[in-house]
Amino acid sequence: MVASTATSTPSTLDREKTLQNELALPxxxxxxLIKSADEAKSSRSDYVELARQADELSQKLRAAVRLSSSPSSSSSIYDRPIRRIAADVTKNLERALTLVRKCKHTGLLRHVFLTITSxxxxxxxxxxxxxSSIADFGWLLSIYSDDEGGANLAIPPIVSNDPIFAWVWSYIASLQVNRQVKDRIESANHLASLAGDNQRYRKLIVEEGAVWPLLRLLKDGGGSPDGQIAAATALYMLVDEVERTRIVAAEGGIPIMVQVFAESCMNVQIAVAELVAKVAEIxxxxxxxxxxxxxxxxxxxxxxxxVDMEEYRQYHSGGGKNSIHSIVQKELAAKNYPNYNNRFHSHGNGSNTYSYTKVHSCSSFDSRVGGSSYNRKEKENESPEVKLKLKVMCALALWRLCEGSVLNSQKVAEPKGLFCLSKIIETEKGELQYHCLMTIMEVAKVAEDNADLRKVSWKPSSPPAKAVLEQLLRVIKEESIPDIQIAAIRAIGCLARIFSAKETGIASSLVSQLGNRDVDVATEAAIALAKFACPDNHNCVAHSKTIIEFNGVPLLMKLSAVSDRSRKHGLVLLCYLSMHVGNSKELAEARALKTLENASAMAQNAELKELFSRAVHHLMLYQDGSHPHHHSFAVV
Incomplete structure (x- = not known):
């Protein structure tokens, strides 16, 4: 059922024709049935009642046909309950017709017998x-009536055992027909409430066709920001798994979200950004x-x-063939960087797609989508709380959009994006700072496996990259919130291959965190340092010497005795140090050889066991392992 919803929607004419065909049979x-009942000769009262019911049902069926073919409603008719109820009515009518014909065509004695017995x-x-069929169609017609005002919460007989169907049908019909805006908003809010209750309700709401009317409300809002917010909230509650996000995308939801975000007021943008973040996360x-x-x-x-972007303006004001920006452009063009030419030259003036002036609103996109109904002055007059909430949600959306995406990470790693994020990390606290740090971390994770992105956007000598790296180091040194520090440490670790052997300040900052009181922060520092010291890093030997020089070995040995996770990552780093600087007296004094011998003997992971054995081999070239005391570790 879900799969059929996700496929391309039939045209209005085809849908109307099919619906009328389904109603033609009942x-x-x-x-x-009316004709057969009129021709019957006995049990007259029973036949008369069946004929009356058939006539009443016929009138309601024809009213449904007129409704489906009406020019004012055919383009927006919600047909799910019509089809479900029509199928049930057809079965009931066939049963009634079979009974009438059975009694009609028997002989006199058999006819009397059947009349008496059954x-x-x-x-x-x-x-x-x-x-029941009459009541079902009566209810059905009522949910399409503008006179009712709001959703009809009565329960038709067909779903008396599962009332949720009736409520969902009624709310969706209220959304889809041309009702007052307040009724559409109320229905969207009710769907959001139902979707928040349990997984089954979310699945049912999507299967019964709520996505398109919600997207329609999101797009136009009925002229009301409250309508757009209600639609975005309901969609947010529904898209909790990949299958449902794909249905939203198949209904054209992604361009609608982008357009609404570009054209709407801040409160709507907040709701849409939150929806985007959830869809992108999933x-x-x-x-x-x-x-x-x-x-x-x-x-x-x-x-x-x-945000004060003076540093960014100064960066661009030094334009020319020898400017850093010019060099970056040339490198991107030379490598045929994906989407580069479209992104940088689509506006005809050869400048970066972002404007160079201080930005106070989101209206720079308005010229492409046809103009915004919410002007700059209105946005500037919003309360600080609303502005902050919008920035928090935008940063969250950026974070989720960059996860594992080379395309999006390239866009964020452009100069303006990096300068913007570095400035926010420097000046803000709380959720906004954290989301921006997580965005940087995700971009760095992508760059870890993408050499072009590292070389173009993350050169330590590049002002945008330098601004970000300075803030990451400041956060590592000065912040006391573990989650904030961990995000910065992971980002630095992912960028380990961009640092030269001479840049000892980076590794030394991470070494200092090996002694952090929070074991998770200390363990993340060990993981990041392992990326500096691993054989894949061209400067692994120099970085290993730096780690030892800044007293990393004693801190590492202490960390390795704290927990299983810290022990594992601590021993991995110790292996790399042993492999690259095996003649270190610090390693000898720390009895690293005995430690790794014990770990190798007790390790159950084949890959780790091999690493430990290689490290032991390197250390044995310089140490005899005859120290009388050694550290003991549990199985890794």
């Missing part, structure tokens, strides 16, 4: 079924689609509100 059956009970049962394909729609530019533009 209408035909009502006509036949027809009374059968007629009553069939009559009850037809009465679905890697959606991340790439958002990147192609150029959403990251808008997010960064919103982050720059009231």
């Amino acid at each position: 209408i035909l059956l009502t006509d036949r 027809s009374a009970a059968d007629f009553k049962k069939v009559s009850n079924l037809l009465q 679905d890697s394909i959606a991340r790439e689609e958002f990147g192609k729609e150029n959403l990251l530019k808008q997010l960064i533009s919103c982050l720059i509100m009231e």
Whole structure:
């Protein structure tokens, strides 16, 4: 059922034709039932009642046909409950028609026998079924009536055992037909509330076709920001797994979100940015689609509100063939960097896609999408709380969009993005600072496996990269919140290969964190240092010497005795140090050989066991292992 929802939607004409065909069969059956009942000669009262019910049902079926073919509603008719109820009505009518014909075509004696023994009970049962069908269609017509005002929460007989269907149908119908805005908002809020209750409700709401009317409300809001916020909130509650995010994407949800974000007021942008962050967190394909729609530019533009970008302007004011920006452009063009030419030259003036002036709003995209209904002055007059909330959500969306995405990481790693994030990390605290740090960390993780991105965007001599690295080091040294420090440490570790042998300050800052009171921070420092000292790093020997020089070995030995996780990563780093600087007296004094011999003998992981054995081999070239005391470790 979900799969069919995700496929391309049939045209309005095809959908209308199919729906009318489905209603044509029960209408035909009502006509036949009326005719057969009129031709019957006995049990007259029973036949009269069936004929009356068939006639009433026929009128309601024809009203549904008129509703589906009406020019004012055919383009937006919500047909899920119509099809479900029509199928059930068809079965009931077929049963009634079979009963009437059975009694009609028997002989006189058999007819009397059937009348006495079974027809009374059968007629009553069939009559009850037809009465339920009448009630079902009565309820069905009511949920499409503008006169009702809001969703109809009555429960039709067809779903009496599972009322959630009736509520979902009614709310979606209220969203989809041309009701008052307040009714559409109320229905969206009710769907959001239901979606928050349990997984089954979320699945049911999507299967029953709520996505498109919610996206429609998100796009137009009925002229109300509250409508857009209600739609974004409901979609946020629904998209909790990949399958449902793909349905939203198949209904055109991604370009709609990008357009709404570009054109709307800040409160709507907050809701949309939060929705984008959730979709991007769940679905890697959606991340790439958002990147192609150029959403990251808008997010960064919103982050720059009231941020002093003087350093960025100075960076660009030194333009010319020998400027750093010019050099970066040439390198990108020479490598045929993905989307470079489109991104940098699509505006015709050859400048960076971002404006060079201080940005106070998100309206720079308005010219492409047809203009914003929410002007710059209104945005500037928003409260500081709203502005801060918007920046927090934009930073969260950037973080999620950059996870594992080369395309999006390239966009964020452009000069303006790096300058912006470094400035926020420097001046802000709390969620905003953390989200920006996590964005940098995700970009760094992508750069760890992408040599082009490292070489172009993360040269330590490049002012944008330098600004970010300075803030990462400051956070590592000065911040006391573990999560903040860990994000900065991981980012530095991912960029380990960009640092030359002479840049000892980076490794020394990480070494100091090996003694951090928070074991998670200390362990992350060991993991990051291992990336400096691993054989894949061209400067591994020089970095290993720096780690030892700044008293890393004693701190490492202490860390390795704290927990299983810290022990594992501590021993890995110790192996690298032993392999590259085996003649170190610090390693000898710390009895590293005995430590690694014990670890190698007790290790159960084959890869670690091999690493320990190699490190022991290197140390044995310089140490005899005859020290009377050694550290004991549990199984790694």
